[in-house]
Amino acid sequence: MNGAETSNTAESGSYVGVQAGQVHNSHIYVVGPDDPPEHDYEVGRRYLAGGVPSKAREHLEKAYARGFDRPELHFHRALAILSKRSHRDLTHEERAVLEDLSAVTASTGRNTWERGLDTVFALLSCVDGSGGDVEAAMAALKALPTAQRDLILRHLDLVLSGGMKQSVWHQVRENAEKERFSNGRLDRVWSYFEAEPAGARAGSPQPPSTGRQDLFIGLPLAVATLVPVVVMARLSLAQESLVALLACLGLPVLLPAAGWYVTAWHHRHRRRRALERAYGYGWSPSPPPKGGFADQVERKFDHYFAKYAPDPLTRNAWLDRTRGVRRALRDEVVRVYRESGIGADRVTWLIRFLVRDVRRRLQEGQPVEPHEVHRVDPAVMARCTVLCLAAATAMAAVAAIAFQQAPFSTAACLVLTAVTARFSVPLWLKIHSERRRFTEESQEHSATKAAREAEYHRWKSKLNSLRPEEKEMEAWLNADKTLILAETLKSHRLAWREVVAHAFLPTPKRPCESAHVSKGPWRYSRYEVRVFLVTGEGVREATVVLDFLRSRWRVTSRKNYRFDALSSVHVEIASTRRYTLNITLNNGPSESIVVSEAPNLDAPPDEELQSDAPDINLETAGFSHTLRVLEGIAAEGKPWFGRAGDPHSGDSPGASTAA
Structure with a gap:
């Protein structure tokens, strides 16, 4: 059975040439020593x-x-x-x-x-x-x-x-x-030849690539970046001008707000680039070895993506559109099942479920491509741009006024801020993005695992009820x-x-x-x-x-x-x-x-x-x-x-x- 709407996986005229046999665990022929x-x-x-x-x-x-x-x-x-x-x-x-x-x-x-x-x-x-x-x-x-x-x-x-x-x-x-x-x-005999389904699994999220050592480095860098800004603000306030006052009051508001939107934009960009790599965009991955587990899984994905095309007339377009997600799903299945000695036939139920899920998402208009899944809202981009320009304007005003008060000190503060920001800003963006990625992927993993376990129990129950x-x-x-x-x-x-x-x-x-x-x-x-x-x-x-x-x-x-x-x-x-x-x-x-x-x-x-x-x-x-x-x-x-x-x-x- 391929889904809730079907009743038979047997396809007309299709047979497997060199298929390993299936062994169904059963106690119908077992007699214990204490049995009557x-x-x-x-x-x-x-x-x-x-x-x-x-x-x-x-x-x-x-x-x-x-x-x-x-x-x-x-x-x-x-x-x-x-x-x-x-x-x-x-x-x-x-x-x-x-x-x-x-x-x-x-x-x-x-x-x-x-x-x-x-x-x-x-x-x-x-x-x-x-x-x-x-x-x-x-x-x-x-x-x-x-x-x-x-x-x-x-x-x-x-x-x-x-x-x-x-x-x-x-x-x-x-x-x-x-x-x-x-x-x-006719509705049941096919189930006898179905493999015992392997248990539901999902790829676990990778732990954050940043740790305590990054915090130990990032904190001094952040202090070294912000202290010169505070010094320039004090120098500019000494002028006792309205512009200086407004600029100094705007920096504590504009800098955190701009920083928040910058981190959100940067995080989405990193997630999109990671998904593009998983989809194989920008590079040509070599095919898996013939006859191996990865090759068998890939063939099954190709088969079911072709079989479950929403419209047979647009099958080629459907296959072209889903090439990336097909590769990513194949790699995940291979990664989580390869080392467990499980044959490809035992994960066929999961492959069918994943293909049906992709079809459902596309039919419902849900995002599938990396630029759709991790799309940055235009409103966020606009706010980020405006806040960054406003923060830069306020910073420029503070620096200009402070330069009039103490040229050499202001120049030194600007140089120190620029040098430390060169290292602290990318580091803190990475720290924030990694922690946020791990949190999001953990939530996605829980939802994915629950959906797959539900499908596994549904499929296994159906096999048990139908198997002759x-x-x-x-x-x-x-x-x-x-x-x-x-x-x-x-x-x-x-x-x-x-x-x-x-x-x-x-x-x-x-x-x-x-x-x-x-x-x-x-x-x-x-x-x-x-x-x-x-x-x-x-x-x-x-x-x-x-x-x-x-x-x-x-x-x-x-x-x-x-x-x-x-x-x-x-x-x-x-x-x-x-x-x-x-x-x-x-x-x-x-x-x-x-x-x-x-x-x-x-x-x-x-x-x-x-x-x-x-x-x-x-x-x-x-x-x-x-x-x-x-x-x-x-x-x-x-x-x-x-x-x-x-x-x-x-x-x-x-x-x-x-x-």
Whole structure:
């Protein structure tokens, strides 16, 4: 959000090429040592809703081990084992756990969670070779309450066979259509990728450059300047003339009054010259180093000043007029945030606020340019000129009359006054101006800091109220994937009964924005989604670019190849943060797909200790199942599907994943 009048910072067609990812501090996945087992269960449910079933199972099993034994726990334990996996992907240990869980269904009580668990095992019996009744299982599924039925449809997506999927596909697609734009997605999803705003700061005023030593020097100089004037006044009064009397009476009034207006004029002049230097007037500052913090801040100021131009037709004139204030604001932001390790994205809220403030001031006719901000009132200039002339006239009259009385003494007084005034007047003007500047800048700093803090709290509150939860982000992504799958099936003219297996592989599409909550999976503003449909005759592959912020996608390629055309599949692990899947066809070049690559960022300490972060990202992408399907096709072709589905065969379902 850019201001009170807007609701979305996402701009059409604009993406950041090399943007560091955002990390949102969150405790939704944190369990304290003194928390009850119910909290482990809740965290497990959140992980499952967020698309990380392995972490969900870890917390659910921990809750069970600590004495939390309820039907809803066992229901979610079963879903955590089966989510994002087909039945052939299960290890012997996981099959044994499911067998133990099936004993829970023997309970005499039959609440909705137990009925849901019954249905899960009824569906499993239709695909594990135990000869379950498909029609009865599907009838039980359709009879479940919406909450349990939707969870089963979502997490057993890869477990259901083609024929079973066909019978519920209309419901799955309808759920995806409802979920796609639910909970105000288009107005909220952008906030997930917004950086945590840095606290409000404002440049502190520099202390006065004059101190006690200047007073120690200035006082004797002032005395040395005024004493000769007093001496000349006494000499002139000795003449006992009316002119001398008037001149001597006028000096104590005219000199302080003229001095007051001179100091005011001089102070305004100094402030204007300082602001001109801050604006870069009169010199050509060198551009900041490319890619650094100052360069990023400057680019953001240029972007938002162009975006917030009062009239697009006069944008160039607006940019020319605000070049100086833009440079001054950039320098201030860089100065107050540079040494704190804060990225430019975290001060974007402040940059937008400053740009809007400049626009508001100009629209309201408030001063912005140095000669406007520190303008000297013509009335002040006129009074200053008149008083200075009057004081000079009175001084000249006093000196002329005193010269007649004592020429040598008067000449000496004039010389002494001129010499000491040469040093004392500039010094006292500087002392006065510096003290006044510090007072004014302190007041400006307080007002500026208060305004920025108010904007910071407004922006942070808005982000907190709009930022989607993990379960919402995962639900929206699942809805998009389901509708992409529906479009792929339609384009290939396939029915579910013709599909032996299917797999998704969503990967980030650079350039894009990225973010994640602490201990959660990375999310991206753009994805490249690959859909693999395995039929009895071969593989259909579609590649789709998904704009996650707007829930729009476009198909970029379609491929069809026989089982024997897939030559090899292997994973290249360049580091703990980058996984690349290489697919080679017999009749074409190999294709390299970066499956998981966390953005570069200065992670907080708790992120550095999260060694399982790559595994979480791979699991969220459904990588294990996709890799297993592709490896099975590359190794054995069509016979693999029949053998891999046999739970009693020698094929270890976990071997391919471990590779």
